[in-house]
Amino acid sequence: SGRYQDMLSRWDGASTAANVASLAATQTESIVASLRHGTAEGRAAIVEESGAFCAAADTVILGCTCFPLALDILQAAAPSTRFVDPAEAWYREVQRVAAEHGSVDQVPLHVTIRAGACAHAPTVQQVQDQWTQLFGPKMSMGSCNR
Structure with a gap:
């Protein structure tokens, strides 16, 4: 949809000290989706693809719904990095929509x-x-x- 790129472009040149970077961790996504993140090989591949990126950041927002399943691996690779899982925000939105419709069964x-x-x-x-x-x-x- 281009919304993500639109959001990032708002940060370019903004009067803020924030530096926003993006990593398309497609190998990490594939490993988690295939349930291989619990294997030694899967963990090593996730650290290889995402570890240095995460360690260089002060905060990482987990942008894919599967990434929380690899959170322990990412935290071990980047122990001083703060990780944000947007699942709680999605849960609140589902609750809001359900309340508008009267119940979850009607959503x-x-x-x-x-x-x-x-x-x-x-x-x-x-x-x-x-x-x-x-x-x-x-x-x-x-x-x-x-």
Whole structure:
């Protein structure tokens, strides 16, 4: 949508001491999405891709919903860095929308899993099956490829 780039451009030349940098940690995302972040190889690859970037920052905002699953790895690689997980803000927004509609049952919900070019199809299917078991058919779940 370009919103992220628009937001970043507002910081360029702004009268602030903030320096905003961005890292597209696609390997980290892929490792977490394929549930390999618990392996020694997965942890090492995450540290290799993201560790130095995180260690050089005073604050890192976890911009992908899967990154909190690798938070312990990132914190170990960058112990003095503050990490911000936006999940709490998303939760408050869901609560607000649910309150507007009267209940969560009346809120249309569609969850999209981005798992790359079918590399993680078995994992996506497992998540879809678990989602249906937990929430039933009321809440639909789809998948897409990038």
